[in-house]
Amino acid sequence: MERAIRIHSPGGPEVLRLEEVSVGMPGPGEVRIRHRACGLNFIDVYYRSGLYPLDMPAGIGMEGAGVIDAVGEGVSHLRAGDRAAYACQPPGAYSSARVMPAKNVVRLPDEIDYETGAAMMLKGLTVQYLLRKTQPQGGLQPGDFVLFHAAAGGVGLIACQWARAMGLQLIGTAGSPEKCALALQNGATYAIDYRKENFVARVAEITGGRGVKAVYDSVGKDTFAGSIECLRPFGLLAVFGSSSGPVPPFGLQMLAAKSLYVSRPTLFTHLASREATQEMADDLFGMVARGEIVIPVERRYALENAARAHAELEARLTTGCSVLIP
Numbered sequence: 001m002e003r004a005i006r007i008h009s010p011g012g013p014e015v016l017r018l019e020e021v022s023v024g025m026p027g028p029g030e031v032r033i034r035h036r037a038c039g040l041n042f043i044d045v046y047y048r049s050g051l052y053p054l055d056m057p058a059g060i061g062m063e064g065a066g067v068i069d070a071v072g073e074g075v076s077h078l079r080a081g082d083r084a085a086y087a088c089q090p091p092g093a094y095s096s097a098r099v100m101p102a103k104n105v106v107r108l109p110d111e112i113d114y115e116t117g118a119a120m121m122l123k124g125l126t127v128q129y130l131l132r133k134t135q136p137q138g139g140l141q142p143g144d145f146v147l148f149h150a151a152a153g154g155v156g157l158i159a160c161q162w163a164r165a166m167g168l169q170l171i172g173t174a175g176s177p178e179k180c181a182l183a184l185q186n187g188a189t190y191a192i193d194y195r196k197e198n199f200v201a202r203v204a205e206i207t208g209g210r211g212v213k214a215v216y217d218s219v220g221k222d223t224f225a226g227s228i229e230c231l232r233p234f235g236l237l238a239v240f241g242s243s244s245g246p247v248p249p250f251g252l253q254m255l256a257a258k259s260l261y262v263s264r265p266t267l268f269t270h271l272a273s274r275e276a277t278q279e280m281a282d283d284l285f286g287m288v289a290r291g292e293i294v295i296p297v298e299r300r301y302a303l304e305n306a307a308r309a310h311a312e313l314e315a316r317l318t319t320g321c322s323v324l325i326p
């Protein structure tokens with residue numbers, strides 16, 4: 001039997017229960033992976049709380065790293081014994097082992113340890129598609145200003161480093177002076193404590209009133225209107241999360257004054273094929289191998305303490321990435 005965190009109904013962190021489960025052999029297009037570490041992500045909170053519905057009972061977690069121990073028919077890119085890592089649907093990563101679709105599983109380079117692998121896939125591939133592919137009209141050039149909310153979080157600290165490597169001037173927002181300092185250490189050019197300062201006014205000041213070319217907003221409800229205000233004409237707002245709650249419906253007319261673009265992108269649209277997953281992962285692995293990005297694994301929890309990990313993530317107590325150890 002294997003150990004897995006499961007939920008039987010949506011709710012608070014207390015619905016996360018450690019259970020014994022049997023994990024069978026992989027079917028066609030699947031692999032079985034024995035986890036060494038599992039990633040903690042804010043999307044896990046959306047699934048646990050019911051914002052994103054799941055058939056119950058359900059596993060949880062979408063990121064992990066470990067060793068492949070069985071391979072199903074038709075899977076040619078992985079073998080038993082391979083070190084591997086993934087970001088994938090459906091949830092089920094909070095476990096000692098699982099059977100899962102092979103499409104989004106890639107071999108983990110030898111120089112990357114399991115905890116780093118488990119922390120970096122969902123969050124790092126998200127930064128990859130945001131900064132490289134979710135760009136405003138005309139693209140992003142060195143020196144351009146972008147605004148990135150929650151810059152001291154898991155996705156945020158990777159984004160600060162990736163933006164620095166691209167030569168961008170990333171203005172990061174974060175919820176305390178310590179978090180702002182962390183964002184700056186990781187490559188943000190400016191940091192704004194948006195719990196104390198008006199970020200719209202500060203962005204205007206920093207950019208000499210011109211605004212930014214792109215805003216990457218995972219906070220959602222609380223920041224949406226201000227993010228729109230921070231954009232220059234033809235700018236792009238990418239709303240990629242809802243940490244403060246989903247953005248309420250809005251009238252398109254609010255985009256007209258500056259001819260703005262709004263996108264609501266998700267990682268899993270980008271990871272539609274095995275080839276696309278590998279290409280994005282190779283870019284991320286290259287950034288890490290060259291030392292341009294150091295994955296900030298700040299907290300480690302035993303698998304059975306998943307509820308505590310969720311409570312701390314939701315209470316805004318974490319910075320960088322956290323992993324669960326099965």
Ligand SMILES: NC(=O)c1ccc[n+]([C@@H]2O[C@H](COP(=O)([O-])OP(=O)(O)OC[C@H]3O[C@@H](n4cnc5c(N)ncnc54)[C@H](OP(=O)(O)O)[C@@H]3O)[C@@H](O)[C@H]2O)c1
Pocket residue numbers: 040041042043122123126150151152153154155156173174175176179218219222240241242243244245265266267268313314315316317318319320
């Ligand atoms: N669409 C996609 O493809 C995709 C993929 C990955 C992640 N995401 C999204 O990206 C965001 C970051 O994910 P992550 O796993 O790295 O989490 P995280 O950034 O480490 O944690 C969330 C952070 O959001 C900030 N926040 C602002 N208002 C909040 C509120 N009311 N409640 C809780 N937190 C609040 C907090 O930072 P401060 O205290 O500094 O404000 C908190 O630390 C999440 O919204 C996630 O859903 C989207």
